[in-house]
Amino acid sequence: MDNDPTITGGYHTKPLRRIERLSLHLQAPPSSIPTVSPLLSSPCGSSKLLSPVNPEALSEYMRGRHREVQERIFDFFRSRPDLQTPVEISTRDHRELCMRQLAALVNEAGVRPFRYVVDDPSLYFAVLEAVGGVDISLAIKLGVQYSLWGGSVVNLGTKKHKDKYFDGIDNLEYPGCFAMTELHHGSNVQGLQTTATFDPITDEFVIDTPNDGAIKWWIGNAAVHGKFATVFAKLVLPFQGERGGSANMGVHAFIVPIRDMETHVSLPGIEIHDCGHKVGLNGVDNGALRFKSVRIPRDNLLDRFGSVSRDGKYTSILPTINKRFAATLGELVGGRVGLAYSSVSVLKIATTIAVRYSLLRQQFGPPKKPEVSILDYQSQQHKLMPMLASTYAFHFATRHLVDKYSEMKKSHDEEVVGDVHALSAGLKAYVTSYTAKSLSVCREACGGHGYAAVNRFGILRNDHDIFQTFEGDNTVLLQQVAADLLKQYKEKFQGGTLTVTWSYLRESMNSYLSQPNPVTTRWEGEDHLRNPTFQLNAFRHRTSRLLQSVAVRLSKHSKTLGGFGAWNRCLNHLLTLAESHIESVILAKFIESVQSCPDTSTKAVLKLVCDLYALDRIWNDIGTYRNVDYVAPNKAKAIHKLTEILCFQVRGVARELVDAFDFPDHVTRAPIGMTSEAYLHYTQHAGF
Incomplete structure (x- = not known):
């Protein structure tokens, strides 16, 4: 039936595919993919139970009006x-x-x-x-x-x-x-x-x-x-x-x-x-x-x-000449937008394969008890759950970038043009670098089976790798972001009007300069750590501190080394600044998307994933926060502990989260990443 060219012009009907996918979500989980193991029925610390997650509703919120054309393409190639x-x-x-x-x-x-x-x-x-x-x-x-x-x-x-x-x-x-x-x-x-x-x-x-x-x-x-x-x-x-x-x-x-x-x-x-x-x-x-x-x-x-x-x-x-050159390149920024957006899609596919296989594969367990899913192991959760959270964060950030780009093409407003240029440079560099590293992590997380070409990690890794270079080398693009931040700091911090992407810096910089060590330094309660205001303030405080300190360093070194020499002396500092700023933008857009979600259960699971993204990023750079006394030792420990709890909780809905990406099996293609009967598909490739 799928290959019958008389059906809707040669591809599978969209209503039928919707019914098939919905029936999968309503049925019991396939026996080949076990549910949460009793080995880890409760992590250390408290755990707030989520309402059942509806992947169809989550997918609808994420993809919106784009679902129709994407399903049309998927069904055509299926036929x-x-x-x-x-x-x-x-x-x-x-x-x-x-x-x-x-x-x-x-x-x-x-x-x-x-x-x-x-x-x-x-x-x-x-x-x-x-x-x-x-x-x-x-x-x-x-x-x-x-x-x-x-x-x-x-x-x-x-x-x-x-x-x-x-x-x-x-x-x-x-x-x-x-x-x-x-x-x-x-x-x-x-x-x-x-x-x-x-x-x-x-x-x-x-x-x-x-x-x-x-x-x-x-x-x-x-x-x-x-x-x-x-x-x-x-x-x-x-x-x-x-x-x-x-x-x-x-x-x-x-x-x-x-x-x-x-x-x-x-x-x-x-x-x-x-x-x-x-x-x-x-x-x-x-x-x-x-x-x-x-x-x-x-x-x-x-x-x-x-x-x-x-x-x-x-x-x-x-x-x-410089203005003409800038205008010319500004009109070509769509290539960077496309790469950032496409890189997230590659990350979605790789994460889907790795998570589904980690739910399927069982290994070891308590004495005289059934083997447990490898996703029940804390080490596997640590590898994959923050990555899954980042995938969601990047989805909403790049969707925002696409919306801004569309606005730019309609309005040709100079402020929006500058905003899109800097944001596309930063997101393209940050997202493609993260995806490139994650593809190797996914391969390793799937053990020897991840090494089989049919399971796609090698192909995805090789095809995606150049994303870090074309449409602008990532190191060069991050320098553009840093240069724009410094320009904003120098020209507009004192009384000027900041562009949309950078507007948070005025308030954040004022707070940083007037109160570098906030009263929340030692607060460690879960409600505080999961409060989006705390999370955003932490990200933005780090960016403000990096911006102010690198500006001082550049001024100092330029007196003896000149502008080019000073820039090169501070280059690693500048790259860290750019990455910190982009992480702040990503988190802000994720929080906005969570708050705008109309469905209660979907909103709850997105909030969980957003909290994991935020706290994992803070923990990843905890040394910076500790060095400037923004986070006290007891609070750092609480962040670490809560991050582990959130990883466990996200593991509990990991299947639904990757199902919401809504890639058909003929698109995901990796046998170990199939929604059911994965081993059957896999062995068939070896001739069984």
């Missing part, structure tokens, strides 16, 4: 086993499969992500999350086509570009690339060396790669499928008349055809090479591009922020 990525596949076959997956999604399932890029960004990111569950390579290829190549055309170009290219990008007739990164330049985009020199005689730009370091490198879609590229290059205008010479107008973006539309052969002057097999994401055809006097029409300049007239005169609504 098409020929489009599902096998565990073992060659690079060449994976690339072709990935292209077929994308074409089928767009032209058969009728999902058109490019229209969402323009009209409804939050829905676009929901599509990106769903296809990432199918294959992360597919998500990246989709992102290259629609967010990077397509996004550059509609965001950096003008009406003439949209009219000419939109339909072809939308229906995949114009597969394209985003040619920014060079062999010698990645994060330092202003240092790009590719040139685009205007020729007033022919009314063309001439694209050149002046040296090997300027070869465009790691360009997705370039090696095999791309026909166009948005090429970032220095716009050079020759002086006219007797003066000679030229003027560099800074980095601009140009549409450059790279292959013939009919024969698919590379065009004259364009040299294309394959970057080869990678650690992961081998469904994406990354390539290298060299340009030798490639001529393109003047209209191929994406000229929203700067244009060149027929007689070679440059005009712009922005007065300086």
Whole structure:
């Protein structure tokens, strides 16, 4: 029935799938996944019992209006086993499969992500999350086509570009690339060396790669499928008349055809090479591009922020190279938003597999008693329950980021633009780094079975690993966050208006400077420790202290080392500041989401998970709080004890919490992560 193309256009009906999932929640837990072991019927200390958790209601609150399009995508790929990525596949076959997956999604399932890029960004990111569950390579290829190549055309170009290219990008007739990164330049985009020199005689730009370091490198879609590229290059205008010479107008973006539309052969002057097999994401055809006097029409300049007239005169609504550069990159921030959001989806899948297997696997136990689930062991809870809590925290934080990005695209308000730029940099860096580490923890938590490729941890880890690098290296992005914090501290702390993301700093900084050791230093009651006001104040106090102290250090060292030397001397301090600030934002958005939840039982379980996230983060950095006497020894012990209790309580609802992520088994795919009969699925892969 699932494969019957006559049913709703070829994919499983959404109502039937809803009924199937609801019936699973209403039935008794599958016998293959034991309930809480009597070994740990009560942890040390008090325990407040939760009402029964309804995964369907929790999932509805988390995903909202995005559920329909995501289930449509999941059901389509379920109906098409020929489009599902096998565990073992060659690079060449994976690339072709990935292209077929994308074409089928767009032209058969009728999902058109490019229209969402323009009209409804939050829905676009929901599509990106769903296809990432199918294959992360597919998500990246989709992102290259629609967010990077397509996004550059509609965001950096003008009406003439949209009219000419939109339909072809939308229906995949114009597969394209985003040619920014060079062999010698990645994060330092202003240092790009590719040139685009205007020729007033022919009314063309001439694209050149002046040296090997300027070869465009790691360009997705370039090696095999791309026909166009948005090429970032220095716009050079020759002086006219007797003066000679030229003027560099800074980095601009140009549409450059790279292959013939009919024969698919590379065009004259364009040299294309394959970057080869990678650690992961081998469904994406990354390539290298060299340009030798490639001529393109003047209209191929994406000229929203700067244009060149027929007689070679440059005009712009922005007065300086730096302002034009900032505006250009600001329009491309959607890539970072997408990576942060997609990274959370990867973490959801890995956590789901690890938690379900930890509920299934039994090992040891009291003498002459049944073996117990390994999730009943405190060590396993310590590995996985804070991770599960963080996954929920990141979900709500990145959903907030998507909402802010959507607001930015509608309003173009400068304050919101700056807010999104800093928040996307920080969340992308923080979340992708956390997910990368967590994937290894999940593999180890599942023992030898976690090492089997079919159980996906290795594939997820390898495919996700590059998330820490592209769209901005994480260390560089955290420095941007720190720099923005210092700018706010210097320019706006005294009487100015702070942007939304940083607005808490004024009150927090005033409190820190006037009362560095609050009266709550020794309070250790559970109600106090689980009070969101205490939790937020602790996070924000740490950020305020780090900000004030690094500002003093930078001022001191700049007198002898200069600005660059002082920054480098304080670099680790600055990175810690940025991470602390991002954690504060994550917690604030989690608390808001808990308080906004209308369903009582759902709200209660989210409050439990939020408390675990907050107290685990505080305990993780307890040395800092102890060193400045923000937390007394007795309070530190109470935080540690309560964190263990909360881990135990979250373990009691762990199954429901991962079920609420609502990934079908054909998306999760790992046999040890199936909702039932996991061992049966697993042994079948070995031929039993």
